[in-house]
Amino acid sequence: MESLFGDLFDDLESKSARFADVILPVPIPKMFTYKIPKSLEGEVGIGFRVMVQFGSKKVLTGIIGKVHQKPPKEYEAKPILDVLDSYAMVNPLQIKFWSWMAEYYCCHIGEVMNAALPAGLKLSSESKIQLNPTFDTETSPYPLDEREEVILQALASKSELSYDECEQLLGIKSIHGIIKSLVIKEAIIVFEQVKDKYTPKVESRIRFSQPFVEDRKSLETLFDELSAKPKQEEILLKYLQEVPIYQRPELNVKGLDKRIFADAGLSMSSLKTLIKNGVLEEYKLIISRFEEIQGNDEEVTLSEEQNRAIEEIKSSFQEKQVNLLHGITGSGKTEIYIKLIEEAIASGSQVLLLLPEIALTTQIVSRLQKVFGSKMGIYHSKFSDNERVEVWNGVISGKFSFVVGVRSSIFLPFDSLGLIIVDEEHESSYKQFEPSPRFHARDAAIMLSWLHQAKTLLGSATPSFESYFNARIKKYGYVQLLNRYGDASLPEFLISDILVDKKKQLLKLDFTRLMREKIQEALNNQEQVLIFQNRRGYAPYISCEDCGWIPECEHCDVSLTYHQYSEEMRCHYCGFKEKIPKVCPACGSGKLSAVGLGTERIEESLSLLFPEARIARMDLDTTRSKYGYQRILEDFGAGNVDVLVGTQMITKGLDFDRVTVVGILDADRILYFPDFRAGERAFQQITQVAGRAGRREKRGVVIIQSRKPDHFLFDQVIKGDYKGFYLQDMAERQKFFYPPFVKLIKVSCRHKDYKLAEKAARHLHNLLLEVQVKKIMLGPEKGLIGKIKNQYIFETLVKLDKSGNAQAIFKHELRRILESMYANKEFRSVRIIIDVDPY
Template sequence: MDTLFGDLFQATEQQEANFADIILPVPIPKMFTYRIPNALLESIGIGYRVIVQFGKKKILTGIVGKVHQKPPAAYEAKPILDVLDSHATVNPLQIRFWSWMAYYYCCHIGEVMNAALPSGLKLSSESKIQLNPNFDPELSEYPLDDRELIILKALESQEELSYEDCEVLLGVKSIHQIIKSLVIKEAILVFEQVKEKYTPKVEARIRLTQPFATDKAALEQLFVDLSSKPKQEEVVLKYLQEIPVYKDLSLNSKGLEKKVFTEANLSMSSLKTLIKNGVFEEFKIIVSRLEELEDGKEMPSIELSAEQTMAINSIKEQFEEKDTVLLHGITGSGKTEIYIQLIQEALDGGSQVLFLLPEIALTTHIVGRLSKVFGNKMGVFHSKYSDNERVEVWNGVLSGRFPLVVGVRSSIFLPFDSLGLVIIDEEHEASYKQYDPAPRFQARDSGIMLAWLHQAKVLLGSATPSFESYYNARMKKYGYVALNHRYGDAQLPEFQLADVLVDKKKNLLKLDFTRLLRESIQEALNKQEQVLIFQNRRGYAPYVSCDDCGWTPMCEHCDVNLTYHQFGDELKCHYCGFKEKVPTTCDACGSNKIIAVGLGTERIEESLGLLFPEARVVRMDLDTTRSKYGYQRILEEFGGGNVDILVGTQMITKGLDFDRVTVVGIMDADRILNFPDFRSGERAFQQITQVAGRAGRRNQIGKVIVQSRRTDAPIFQWIASGDYGQFYLQEMAERQKYFYPPFVKLIKISTRHKDYKAAERAARILHNLLNDIQVKKIMLGPEKGLVGKIKNQYIFESLVKLDKASTALGKFKDELAIILNEVQSQKDFKGVRIIVDVDPY
């Protein structure tokens, strides 16, 4: 008998001793262990979403990372409260990917999860109050004031109230003290009500009831009955016009959206009467929020050039030996057609494909081209989508609805389980780097790692490859394929340099436009051709200044000049969003000579309007494309010929393909070239070459006018001749000499604090500790950041250059984690924010 009871006790103990390590969306170093209640044992697994309590009151959504039977040693495991999924939302490959990203980019896996999972799949907890069932106001020893009595009275008729409900009820801004008082008096209970953010979109529809849908005689009799009720008759006629059931009975089952009747200004009361009388029935269905694409057609008969065919064959051959291939194709060489061919072959083989693009602007343009081929097999994913739309794409990838995804850098987090091909177009783009918040990842590099986990292939495409990718190709780590000719034998544009200083001396400079650029624009307009003007700075002018003493308005919260925006007549900080009206007098000397200095896209747009009053000018920058379809609207107008001149920032430099663009003007090439960054030459070459590639895309030779004060700079000759190889060799010699990528790995460590001395002291202590790590490295700093203060936080930075050819990187990161933990645990540095940025530039 004792043995029997002993066995039962042991079995029960084993059954209860089940634990799960949960990934939580908070910046903690490890996963947190929770106990799995017996009731949830059968419905839980790796990748499932669960609800857990973290801390005293906070309720979070976590992802199960591991299931085991080892209880935590340092704390008593709390129970998992509930499981949200009937199947895993995240797959094991994703968790491996998150772990790699957390280690490589020196952050926490919870921060990666927070970035990866759409907000709609995370739960929010909201504090609510309810009456304490044991509370009796007559027996209470505590008196209640009028406001407390109002809340208790409301709770008698309502089961629960939110904090916000109470604030509205009493007309106060903060309710916390009153709630606290009622809790102390044991009159109420506070609890957390969890609600899932994602809600499916429900659509109300109307359809004919069976007697009228199936019996033509009944339908005819209905019109006889409604002959004296014209409004009801109109409703029925509208339905039959949209849903001709007499031709196809099956159409009735889908019904008609209820909003069709309201949009047609038909009587809704008549519709209600018809529903009440059994003519129509109302029902609801769950519909997708995503724009329905046309069904993909068969693979179009793209007439590939001999060079494109050779490129495809070469890519496939090199994929036999190498996981990554760089496709170096000049602008207009037809890379997109090659992508389409490879995507189709991967999908035919049953694999998933991820097509990464750096900007939403490119997404808008390329989606139209790809949708004609792949239709509803293709999902689109970018930051302008709402939370619910992102969840639908996520679920579409999970279910297999979208084997092809076209998206920006966050697309790498989608739940792929059988990736076969990753295409990274414009792989050189700085937009692939996320700077804030953590994880501060590079999507190109992370995409290559994601592909490795899936044993997939990667195709990198660019007309101006990043030096890292080109270096890897030269070192035979990557395969390499070149496209040196434009598709259809289109000619490369003609480059011309316009010297701003020469025109200024000769009094030929008008509103910042040289004579050469003005004449070229006018010539294009006379021929009804289109013009692109590139200036990589939005706003009207970089800043305003006093013409007498030189005073310049600065941001109150950041160490930067305020940018002048003529629209709204205000000064804005592009770091924190602070804005103020343009001053009429100088704060320093009282002068009223406040002038705008420098060029922004707004000012160029205004100048073009004055120089070419007959031209239709549109601006494309962050300010004009904030809405969901802002990019699309502008591009459609330009593509439709409704715009003569498009002024833009780097949004216009890539991927756009318009037949009628013959002139491209680059306003301030020196600003790109002189930026204080070791990549400034590389970025200048890339941006100028990319925007130049928008000119002369078909049978016409385009013209590119580069305005500069340094027309003798060698880089302009390399850009004009398209000599990427020579430029690369020149720059790489400099980088090797001064130890910059790709010859070393860079890590930037920043300290931030509202107190200048605290930020500086933490930076110096941290720098000294890191300097003691015994690996081959060069330490620079600590120095005040290029922008020394952002959002009232002072910034100091140290830059570490690590030997790439050794184990230095791994050892440095391991010791860095220990040092960061030590420094941040010190009382003096509790408020100091330390940011680690791997591959920062």
């Protein structure tokens, strides 16, 4: 394994070192060597953030990956401009991890660094302008227009202006043309002001000056003096009410948040006077952006089966680094996680719990916070840049010994990981598609665990076939939970035939009679309903009833999704949107109708069928805000919502007592998707969403609407026969060479010119054919979606033999071939994307 990392860490930091290899956030396959100035020699080391010049104009944040005494041969090393921190923000284990990721996923270490560091730890540069000291309006041969003179007059009274300030000054949207003209006329100089993005949260606090705290009589005298000034007296009384310094004078050190006085409606000018007269003093305090939460010491009550599972997991960890916990929905996997996390933290180790969706963090996080309090950090993309930097720093400082997060949390600066738990390990959300590195968080977590000599627990009710395969061949340990926690019953499954109801005219607003009856029954009993449809929007598309016209995206080969609420059609790939036409642009007909089902349309249909029901929708459109997920789930949990309609967000991890009915509206759409994993994912999604029903005393009901109710998959879902479905599907995969029997690599060529994209793909395909390893190659073919964001896509799929060193050889040759492609002028503008484990 060590060979993966080359000689990146052969040299230890040396006091006499004069050069540093710096990782920069650029897509170039190497580190860059910079000279360490004598003034900084004692301040740098591996993992330190530094500011360096890259090229003639750019200033970038880099991370030192190696310190040595060898000057570069190809170029003269530039000096490091500055060291940004007094301690390393990245540790050597992280750099090893980045190096492995770059090699395994065929990308560059700079791209990994760019994905790993929160934006708040990267420098930003802001373009500014200043007067050219050699410029003289009288002697200049260039005439100035009115707007240029306004800029120069402003610079005469202010030493510098940002581009934004110039735009506001002139009241225009783009200033670049005017700036360019002034530069040509040598009237101004453009420069970059580099600044650190992260800013700590600062609170203004008020406290009594020390003499008044130490001498009670002086405080009494002060009140006598202020008797004629009631506004100042009110402020002092408010302070003493909140901070009883007579009884506990030590509380004065911390003081009181200044905003408390404003919120109470007290006079801010009087407060200012008291500060000016030395009665009160104002000071700044850096505070956490996260609320302090006290964890409790309550024992988590475990069932006999859960205790058995924990003992089996710990026993298996003696021999295996990775364990698969296969527990049916509602079997109590979270309680097992809590017990294992507690034990790992008690041993002095750090713990990472990975979740696939931000939606999951809302309910599980509040549950975990009750146990772990503020020693638990949370890390996901809805957090601001500053909040993510605080979590990063909290891991370094030891404030957070346990972190719950989505896939990006594998990049946090852990230095003593003891346990990684990957919940819902089968989830496709763990795969990063854009931009590079296109990693899978579950697989990367296993490697991260190996680097730390830690253990990994994969948890799922419907494990990925790869993980289950590894468990069956004894590569992973395997522990099973067969019963629901608290002896709750598994739900009853009912299949409802859409076509039969349609023929009998019993289908109303896309709901079969059986589905309507069961929803009404739940509503009558004051119970809750979940409706699952993995498609947001009102309908997949609109169509002309007369000529069949369907609106398509101008930039992608997809139809536009109809969103009724915003009265527009949107592309879910590039974001293009346009208003709904009144008449068909192709034939002029006014007969435009919505085709298919989206969550928005289902929400509307439910409100017509059940006008008394309180209905909410949970999809990407309704959860864009930071606390969008939390608000909807809190309403549902509090009983303020009767029916929740949602996409895959509602299929996993959610635990509500009163949900007794789950409806799956269009199971066929999941089942017949053109992907070798379609059956696996259909089984997983149906089982997972069904698991939200009847998690307490009353048995739940799951209604599946389908046009093919006799499909063998439904029978196996109803029986809960995961193993039977696995064996049947794996026989197909082995026959046609799909994972886990081969390793897949997808190579895509993208360009705005169709012919050039196709030509590049064919040329690249032919070069890959020459690589002497055991493989099967499919393509090049036009992508499933042939154009995205005005770029045509051609793909080659490579199936590599898993035995021996076929992967290492192929990836090495692939890098060499890509270099030759980019060296070819004809193909230099073609974007080539490598996706390892693409599905």
